[in-house]
Amino acid sequence: xxxxxxxLATQLIEGLCSFLRRCICAILSAGSLPRHVAxxxxxxxxxxKKQGLLEGDGHRVGFTALMNMxxxxxxxxxxxxxxxxxxxENFKRRPDEVQSTMQLIQEKIESxxxxxxxxxxxxxxxxxxxxxxxxSKPVRLAAERAMxxxxxxxxxxxxxxxxxxxxxxxxxxxxxxxxxxxxxxxGNAADSxxxxxxxxxxxxxxxxxxxxxxxxxxxxxxxxxxxNFLLWQSASSLLYTPRALWPEIRFYHLVRAILDFQRNLAxxxxxxKQC
Amino acid sequence: xxxxxxxxxxxxxxxxHWPNVACENRVIRLRRELKQESMPKHVAxxxxxxxxxxxxxxxAVQEGHKSGRANLKYLTYSCSNLGIxxxxxxxxxSENWNRSNMEVAFLMKTSEEFxxxxxxxxxxxxxxxxxxxxxxxxxxxxxxxxMSRAEEMSRSNKGLHFVMAASYSGRNDIVAAAKNIxxxxxxxxxxxxxxxxxxxxxELMTNVGQFPNPDLLIxxxxxxxxxNFLLWQLANSQFYxxxxxxxxxxEEDLLEALASYQSRASAGFExxxx
Numbered sequence: 001x002x003x004x005x006x007x008l009a010t011q012l013i014e015g016l017c018s019f020l021r022r023c024i025c026a027i028l029s030a031g032s033l034p035r036h037v038a039x040x041x042x043x044x045x046x047x048x049k050k051q052g053l054l055e056g057d058g059h060r061v062g063f064t065a066l067m068n069m070x071x072x073x074x075x076x077x078x079x080x081x082x083x084x085x086x087x088x089e090n091f092k093r094r095p096d097e098v099q100s101t102m103q104l105i106q107e108k109i110e111s112x113x114x115x116x117x118x119x120x121x122x123x124x125x126x127x128x129x130x131x132x133x134x135x136s137k138p139v140r141l142a143a144e145r146a147m148x149x150x151x152x153x154x155x156x157x158x159x160x161x162x163x164x165x166x167x168x169x170x171x172x173x174x175x176x177x178x179x180x181x182x183x184x185x186x187g188n189a190a191d192s193x194x195x196x197x198x199x200x201x202x203x204x205x206x207x208x209x210x211x212x213x214x215x216x217x218x219x220x221x222x223x224x225x226x227x228n229f230l231l232w233q234s235a236s237s238l239l240y241t242p243r244a245l246w247p248e249i250r251f252y253h254l255v256r257a258i259l260d261f262q263r264n265l266a267x268x269x270x271x272x273k274q275c
Numbered sequence: 276x277x278x279x280x281x282x283x284x285x286x287x288x289x290x291x292h293w294p295n296v297a298c299e300n301r302v303i304r305l306r307r308e309l310k311q312e313s314m315p316k317h318v319a320x321x322x323x324x325x326x327x328x329x330x331x332x333x334x335a336v337q338e339g340h341k342s343g344r345a346n347l348k349y350l351t352y353s354c355s356n357l358g359i360x361x362x363x364x365x366x367x368x369s370e371n372w373n374r375s376n377m378e379v380a381f382l383m384k385t386s387e388e389f390x391x392x393x394x395x396x397x398x399x400x401x402x403x404x405x406x407x408x409x410x411x412x413x414x415x416x417x418x419x420x421x422m423s424r425a426e427e428m429s430r431s432n433k434g435l436h437f438v439m440a441a442s443y444s445g446r447n448d449i450v451a452a453a454k455n456i457x458x459x460x461x462x463x464x465x466x467x468x469x470x471x472x473x474x475x476x477x478e479l480m481t482n483v484g485q486f487p488n489p490d491l492l493i494x495x496x497x498x499x500x501x502x503n504f505l506l507w508q509l510a511n512s513q514f515y516x517x518x519x520x521x522x523x524x525x526e527e528d529l530l531e532a533l534a535s536y537q538s539r540a541s542a543g544f545e546x547x548x549x
Binding site: 185199231238264 | 445446447449450452453454456457460461467468470471472475476498499500501502503506507509510511512513514515516539
């Protein structure tokens, strides 16, 4: 009897929170909303230490926080969300830590494909962004399965950066652009023109060409660095760095980021008018 | 916002200056607390807020730029004294060409005057080296020749390396590097499979300096964005966003930025990303 009433209480509270969030979303929609929000999920390990948990559990709590943030973003009609899950630099960590993180990632990728997952609830197309050849076979296969399974979704997009650094992405794009230009020039050996490369050429070969540039980049845990994340794409992005560790991130952090975004947009427009 | 974001400096609301004695004491204290061995080697600076500074005082925007340039000279002198090896400033972005002809012409002129004063004043006393990066060919002839003369005369100087980014765009920097690499591939000197990060890094415009990647980026006037400045090079840099408008950003504020950098760099905790 006691358990039933506490379940009811939890449901009521969840329902109330959901209603409040919808109200706040409606108010925020009076201004422009960002199309694309990117997250650097920093602080899982520090959170685990702080709470006296095992390191791997910090990542698990972090995953729950991620699912919540995705829910809030998609409820807010933010169509594109990008997250920095695993940097190429992270491969330099202790082998047992890399192994357990990869196992967790594989487990979570597979959970995304379950019926009740957020991906199906919001019609999210999933992209895995990075040098996927660096991943172990089971993880890479799980990622490819997830991409294929969600390829027909079109309401929203989730880009998961894994085995990723921006400098690697840019270098790969330059290599692909050079190959393309060589193929174009290859036909005319006598016509030795300098290869014409412009911003659009480099941009179209980026792994992140599947989404527009992020409007806001949020890094948790108070660190004020990009750590080799979306460097090319961040040229005009608003940077927001709440002090909260990633598992501590909440809806109101997203609200503050969006309010900042709306305030900045207003002052940018005034600046442009003055030009 | 400031209370949530530990890296932001406090704003002076009316542009009032602290009483001189208190200010001096604070500067001396901040200087003493800095550690020489953890001084950033390369500091990048986005000098934002000249226009707003002028507007707040009911002055023409040109006065803001004039005040900004004078402040930059003073900050360069401070950086040189603090043992910083490289200072890269975002003097003029590719996007700034969209401003009014009058403002653009004025910016070109103040840049010229700034370089001249660097040559006449700071170079002989502090052995400062000057370089310019960006699409220099778009700049007026007179500015181009002042730049190349300053570069020539100071090429072997061993003091602070002052880099002026003029008509610069981070994306165009990467594209220009890509073009250089493509030309080498086309000429048969290189295979596409040999293209790697180190190669691309070397082709970037910032390769003029000994420490091409900034350790610390400071942006004034409260804007929290990179605005297409040094995108590749800022991969692992610390960002420090100050609320003060650039002409108000003094040595004290610079020292606070450096103190913030040093405390973050030496912090005991381990971040998920290095």
